[in-house]
Amino acid sequence: MKLTVDAHLCSGHGRCYTLVPELFTTDDEGFCEQRGQVIDVPTGQEEKGQLGIDCCPEGAIRLADDDA
Numbered sequence: 001m002k003l004t005v006d007a008h009l010c011s012g013h014g015r016c017y018t019l020v021p022e023l024f025t026t027d028d029e030g031f032c033e034q035r036g037q038v039i040d041v042p043t044g045q046e047e048k049g050q051l052g053i054d055c056c057p058e059g060a061i062r063l064a065d066d067d068a
């Protein structure tokens, strides 16, 4: 499972790194540090990946294209 964090949609709600700190971290301004990156979700952590997708109110966190 791979996720992307849309750099433009992320507006710093912070739910991702609060609820799923295993996959997401914050930068100095409160945005998701993984903005604009592909996150390779470790095997066994798919539920956390899905929680990341579900928790972002901006819909910034999505499955990467090759996983859709």
Ligand code: F3S
Residues within 6 Å of the ligand: 005, 009, 010, 011, 012, 013, 014, 015, 016, 017, 030, 031, 032, 055, 056, 057, 058, 059, 060, 061
């Ligand atoms: Fe950004 Fe959504 Fe997380 S707006 S900080 S990716 S909850």
